[in-house]
Structure formats: C-alpha cells, structure tokens
Amino acid sequence: MILHAPRFQPRALALAALATLAAPSFALTISRLTPPSNAISPTANTLARFLPGQRFDLQATVRPDAGQTVTRIEFKVDGSSVGVISAAAPVTNAASAVFAGNKSIVPATAITAAAPGSVAASVRAYAISTPGMHTLTAIATQSDGLTTTATGNFEVIGITAQGRPAKNIIILLGDGMGAAHRTAGRILAKGYAQGKAKGLLAMDTFPFTGLVMTASLDSIVTDSAPGMSNYVTGNKANNNQEGVFPDDTTDSFDNPRIEYLSEFMHRTQGKSLGIVTTADVFDATPAANAVHTADRGKGTGIVDQYLDDRERTGLSVLLGGGRKWFLPNAANSVTPQALNGSQRRTANDYVLSSDITTGWNVAPGALDANRDLIADFQSAGFIYAPDKTSLDSVGTPDKLLGLFSYSNMNVAVDKIDGRRGASTIVNDYGFPDQPMLEEMTDKALSVLKKNPNGFVLTVEGASIDKQAHLMDSDRWMVEVIEFDRAVQKAKDFAQANPDTLVIVTADHECAGAALIGSSLLSNAALQAKTSGSHTSADQRDAVVGTYEAAKFPSYSIQSDGYPVTTNIDNKLLVGYGANADRFETWLSNAQPTQDSQQPFVGTSPLNTYPANPGVRNSSTGVLITGQVGGQQAVHTATDIPLSAFGRGSSLFSGVMDNSDVFFKIGQAAIGGVR
Numbered sequence: 001m002i003l004h005a006p007r008f009q010p011r012a013l014a015l016a017a018l019a020t021l022a023a024p025s026f027a028l029t030i031s032r033l034t035p036p037s038n039a040i041s042p043t044a045n046t047l048a049r050f051l052p053g054q055r056f057d058l059q060a061t062v063r064p065d066a067g068q069t070v071t072r073i074e075f076k077v078d079g080s081s082v083g084v085i086s087a088a089a090p091v092t093n094a095a096s097a098v099f100a101g102n103k104s105i106v107p108a109t110a111i112t113a114a115a116p117g118s119v120a121a122s123v124r125a126y127a128i129s130t131p132g133m134h135t136l137t138a139i140a141t142q143s144d145g146l147t148t149t150a151t152g153n154f155e156v157i158g159i160t161a162q163g164r165p166a167k168n169i170i171i172l173l174g175d176g177m178g179a180a181h182r183t184a185g186r187i188l189a190k191g192y193a194q195g196k197a198k199g200l201l202a203m204d205t206f207p208f209t210g211l212v213m214t215a216s217l218d219s220i221v222t223d224s225a226p227g228m229s230n231y232v233t234g235n236k237a238n239n240n241q242e243g244v245f246p247d248d249t250t251d252s253f254d255n256p257r258i259e260y261l262s263e264f265m266h267r268t269q270g271k272s273l274g275i276v277t278t279a280d281v282f283d284a285t286p287a288a289n290a291v292h293t294a295d296r297g298k299g300t301g302i303v304d305q306y307l308d309d310r311e312r313t314g315l316s317v318l319l320g321g322g323r324k325w326f327l328p329n330a331a332n333s334v335t336p337q338a339l340n341g342s343q344r345r346t347a348n349d350y351v352l353s354s355d356i357t358t359g360w361n362v363a364p365g366a367l368d369a370n371r372d373l374i375a376d377f378q379s380a381g382f383i384y385a386p387d388k389t390s391l392d393s394v395g396t397p398d399k400l401l402g403l404f405s406y407s408n409m410n411v412a413v414d415k416i417d418g419r420r421g422a423s424t425i426v427n428d429y430g431f432p433d434q435p436m437l438e439e440m441t442d443k444a445l446s447v448l449k450k451n452p453n454g455f456v457l458t459v460e461g462a463s464i465d466k467q468a469h470l471m472d473s474d475r476w477m478v479e480v481i482e483f484d485r486a487v488q489k490a491k492d493f494a495q496a497n498p499d500t501l502v503i504v505t506a507d508h509e510c511a512g513a514a515l516i517g518s519s520l521l522s523n524a525a526l527q528a529k530t531s532g533s534h535t536s537a538d539q540r541d542a543v544v545g546t547y548e549a550a551k552f553p554s555y556s557i558q559s560d561g562y563p564v565t566t567n568i569d570n571k572l573l574v575g576y577g578a579n580a581d582r583f584e585t586w587l588s589n590a591q592p593t594q595d596s597q598q599p600f601v602g603t604s605p606l607n608t609y610p611a612n613p614g615v616r617n618s619s620t621g622v623l624i625t626g627q628v629g630g631q632q633a634v635h636t637a638t639d640i641p642l643s644a645f646g647r648g649s650s651l652f653s654g655v656m657d658n659s660d661v662f663f664k665i666g667q668a669a670i671g672g673v674r
C-alpha cells in the first residue's frame with residue numbers, strides 16, 4: 001500500500017473538488033511505487049526483500065492532473081535522496097522520453113489512454129547493504145508546481161557469518177511436481193510391498209524436507225515464470241513475468257528488474273551459471289534464471305539475452321531444446337515450414353533503453369530475426385552440441401551450448417523407446433539422438449566444476465508439467481523417473497564435493513494429480529475395453545480399484561533404469577482434480593499429444609498425432625468430464641514439497657514461501673552454516 005501525503009497547495013482542495021465534479025478519476029497521483037509494498041500493513045511481513053547489495057530498480061508511475069504534465073520525480077530511501085529526474089518538456093511519447101544515466105521518465109503506455117500524461121520514472125540498479133527495514137519515498141511534481149508523495153517500504157535481509165559457505169548451488173526443479181507426482185515416480189521406479197516402499201527415490205533420501213507456498217504476486221495459482229523467478233530473486237513476480245516487477249508500460253523488456261541469484265553470485269563471487277532443461281530453453285523456468293521480461297512468450301528476445309548478458313550472469317552451460325529460436329529467419333517470415341523451422345521474429349525480440357543498459361551494464365539488444373545465434377554462441381567461445389553423440393564427445397569445454405530439438409525435447413518414454421528401437425516418435429520429430437536429463441546434468445556438472453569460484457546450476461524436468469497438463473499419466477510418471485535420475489547425479493556430485501547445496505523442488509503442482517488406485521484388470525483385459533461400450537460402468541467402475549483393491553502395482557525396471565512397460569496388469573491409476581475433458585483408456589498413449597510449440601506440428605507426420613485430450617482416444621476411451629474448461633488440466637495452488645541435501649540443507653525445513661528459499665540460499669552461499 002502506498003501512503004499518499006496530502007497535497008501542499010490549499011488551492012489543491014478547491015481544484016480537487018472541481019476535479020471530482022468535472023473528471024472525478026483525475027488527480028495528481030503516484031499510482032504505483034516499485035518495489036511493491038505490503039498491502040496489508042507496512043510493518044507486517046514486508047513484500048519486497050533483498051540481500052545486502054542485491055540490485056533492483058526503483059520506479060514510480062505518476063498520473064498528472066488533467067492538462068498538466070509531470071516535470072520532476074525524486075526518490076528517497078530512509079529520507080535520503082537516491083535519484084532525481086526532471087522533464088523539461090512533456091513526456092507524451094517515446095520520442096519525448098527522458099534518459100539520464102541510469103534514470104528515465106517514459107510514457108506509461110499501458111495507462112496513457114485512460115490517464116493522459118502518465119509517466120513511469122525509474123532509477124535503475126539501486127542497491128543498499130544495510131540490513132533491516134527501509135522506507136522508499138517518491139515525490140512527484142507536475143507542471144503547475146503541485147507535488148504529491150508516496151511512501152512504501154522494503155527490507156534487506158541480513159546474512160550472518162556462520163562458517164562454511166556452499167560454493168556450488170544446484171536447484172533441481174520438477175515442473176508441476178507435487179507430492180502425488182513424487183509418489184507415483186516411487187511406485188513405478190521402486191515399487192511397494194506389504195505397505196513399504198521397496199526403495200527410495202534419490203530425492204527421498206535428502207535429509208531435509210519442507211513445504212513451499214507457491215503463490216505469485218497476482219494469484220494463488222502461479223505459472224512457471226514467477227514459480228521459478230521467486231526462488232531466484234527473493235521477490236514475487238506476476239504470472240507470465242520473470243525477474244521483474246509489474247509496471248505500466250507496454251514494453252515487455254523495460255520492467256523494473258531484480259537482480260537474479262545467478263547475476264548476484266557472478267558479480268559478487270565470480271560463480272558460473274548453468275541451465276539444463278528438457279523444455280525449450282526460451283520457456284519460463286530456464287529463462288527465469290537469467291532473463292528479465294514481462295512476457296514469457298517473447299522467445300527471440302529471451303534467448304538473445306542469454307548470450308548478450310552472459311557477462312552479467314556467468315552463463316557457461318545452456319542445454320535443452322529450442323533450436324528454433326537460434327536459427328536465422330532472414331525473411332522474418334511467420335511460416336516456419338517454408339524455412340528452417342526458425343521462430344525468430346522481430347515481434348518477440350528485444351531492444352533496451354539506455355537507462356537499463358547504463359544502470360545494469362547490459363547489452364542493448366537488437367531486432368535481428370536473421371541472427372545466427374548458434375554461430376554467435378560459438379564465436380563467444382561456446383562449444384555446440386546438436387545431439388547426444390556430440391555431447392558425449394565434446395569433453396569438458398569451458399562453455400557449452402546444446403540444442404537437441406526445435407522446441408521442447410521429447411519426453412523420457414519416447415526417448416527411451418527410441419533407444420530401445422520400440423518406437424520412431426523421436427524420428428518423427430526429426431531428433432532421433434536426444435540426451436536424457438541425467439546425461440545433460442552430468443555433462444553440465446563436469447563443465448561447471450572447472451570454475452574454482454563455484455556455480456549456480458538449475459536443472460528442470462519440464463515435462464512432468466507438460467504431460468500432466470495433457471493428462472497423459474504414463475508419460476509424466478516416467479518423467480519423474482528421468483528427473484530423479486538427474487537428482488541422483490547432483491547428489492553424487494555433492495557427496496564428492498561437500499561444499500555443494502542441492503535443492504529439489506517444484507514451481508507449483510500441476511493438474512491436481514491424485515493416485516486414486518490401480519486397475520482391477522490385466523493389461524489384456526484393459527486393452528479389450530478399448531473396443532467396448534465406453535460407458536462409465538464399463539470403463540471406469542469395472543476398471544478402477546480403490547482402497548484395498550489397489551494393492552501394490554508392480555512395474556519391472558529395465559537395465560536402462562526405466563519401466564519395461566507401463567501397461568502392466570493392475571497398473572497404477574491417476575485421477576485429476578484440475579482436469580479438462582478427456583477420453584480415458586487408462587492405457588499408455590502410443591503417441592504423445594501434439595505440442596503447439598513444435599514449428600512443424602502442422603505438417604505430417606506430427607499433425608497425425610492426437611490434437612488434444614478432448615479428442616485423444618475419443619473412439620476407445622470413456623469420457624471423463626473436466627473441472628475446468630479448455631483443452632488442458634491446469635495448475636493448482638497446493639503447496640509443494642522441497643527437499644535439500646548438502647551444505648546448508650538444514651536451512652530448508654518447515655513451511656516456507658517460495659521467495660524465502662532465495663534468502664536461505666543466500667545465507668548458505670554467503671554466510672555459510674556451522
């Protein structure tokens with residue numbers, strides 16, 4: 001809540017009265033002060049919190065009286081001025097914006113239609129090291145000399161020197177992985193007997209476990225952008241936004257920034273950054289470790305920032321899918337089929353204003369759809385691996401880029417079946433030789449450990465979420481196994497390098513997954529049901545075994561670590577509390593459901609794959625009506641489990657907010673633990 005001081009001109013009262021009569025909504029106002037303060041009470045659990053010296057932007061949105069323009073904004077912290085910027089002429093469009101060093105006044109383009117003359121004034125990359133509460137004040141002046149003030153607060157979380165710091169930070173994020181997803185992975189990979197798990201997942205063996213509250217700045221139900229960003233900035237972001245606070249301009253790349261863990265650790269300790277994912281690397285989770293944007297969809301600008309700001313983040317390893325954003329699109333064409341699958345577009349690229357480039361010392365960006373980003377990475381010293389075979393043969397370079405598909409990588413089931421010669425799905429996608437997440441993690445660790453200052457590594461198991469959205473139960477359950485094998489690699493590394501902290505968590509729960517029981521039928525009998533009546537009686541009641549009828553589904557694991565098949569007799573069955581309509585056979589789906597992120601999804605053979613859960617199995621399954629509209633299951637607001645291992649792991653127990661995790665990591669990496 002912004003505390004507004006009363007106006008300083010008695011005439012204001014008369015004017016205010018007049019204004020309410022003429023245009024009631026208008027009065028000189030600071031309508032947004034950033035960092036945001038707690039709406040409930042300024043003294044309660046402050047909203048914006050920072051590590052000592054962590055950089056962040058200050059910003060105020062000012063709406064002038066009708067017919068007036070904003071001429072000056074001053075920012076004060078604890079009563080001391082930290083930045084003043086003036087506009088000699090009205091700031092009404094981009095051409096009249098004012099830039100002075102790390103400060104600016106620009107039109108608040110998102111609100112100028114409703115409130116003409118509104119501006120956003122910024123002081124970029126501010127920082128303060130004094131722990132404790134701080135008061136932020138903005139004072140705005142308009143052309144008739146009237147001023148108004150807004151006051152908020154933020155807190156600097158002190159770090160105590162406690163001893164041995166964590167030199168390496170590894171965050172493994174199972175996207176959408178709630179408690180049910182973890183349990184399902186254990187049932188498949190380890191099995192149960194007489195009520196006891198016959199083995200534990202790697203993540204189960206971590207000594208400290210907590211529960212994380214996952215809300216974003218604007219909703220109890222977060223998406224993956226703040227779901228990751230909150231962990232590595234210590235601050236809440238809006239849905240779809242990463243590394244930034246919300247603002248009132250329409251530009252997706254000028255929002256008030258918060259320094260990322262990667263940037264802070266690189267700047268203060270010389271650490272490297274590694275990002276590994278099975279998703280497209282433009283996707284929210286990988287990007288929300290290094291890229292600042294108010295629009296997680298702006299792919300060209302997002303991947304360009306990875307390279308352009310490598311000196312800021314220490315980026316040394318980037319592995320995953322997403323080659324479509326790295327291939328030049330000379331014609332800036334929107335029809336990738338005709339070209340090389342490139343999705344680069346001017347429309348989703350970035351150019352930064354000088355206050356940002358000056359304040360944050362970052363590259364300005366350019367509208368360059370025709371950029372050959374792979375070549376630029378190579379020129380910057382990155383070794384490039386387009387497939388698993390080359391990944392295995394690059395040794396341990398100082399910098400490594402691996403792009404193993406046009407967009408999201410194929411899921412574990414399809415990669416493993418491809419290796420087993422049991423399916424050609426990865427061929428249909430054009431990438432028959434993709435690495436598994438544990439193989440990418442292993443390689444990333446071997447490269448990153450070369451930095452004596454240590455590193456920050458984020459590893460994402462992305463398709464737990466993507467397949468849970470599609471309610472493809474068998475595919476997301478096997479994704480949990482792939483993810484846990486990467487967790488094992490990180491645990492092994494931490495055991496060999498004790499100054500390492502490993503955190504296993506999720507950004508949110510996806511689909512309201514519930515392990516409802518197991519099939520009452522053999523696989524053959526279940527297969528036969530696909531040509532039955534598809535009634536609830538026949539294909540639900542006669543199939544779903546609950547309570548004691550569920551017993552212990554038993555999956556055989558092949559030497560490659562994955563189930564021989566998920567179509568076992570009496571298989572585990574999943575229900576969804578956040579589901580959309582689907583036709584359910586309870587069997588594994590021969591093909592994955594179409595992924596709209598794939599540039600060639602509209603052409604054969606990918607366009608022959610099931611289009612969405614609402615049509616998939618429509619002639620072989622029973623309709624299960626969804627709780628939500630649309631074609632996909634959705635995220636839920638449920639807390640998620642977090643597990644920690646290694647140096648500083650004792651800090652991670654109890655119920656915590658996702659933004660708290662950042663400060664626990666800060667304590668471990670800076671102040672250390674006894």
Ligand SMILES: [Zn+2]
Nearest residue numbers: 176465510635
């Ligand atoms: Zn999701």
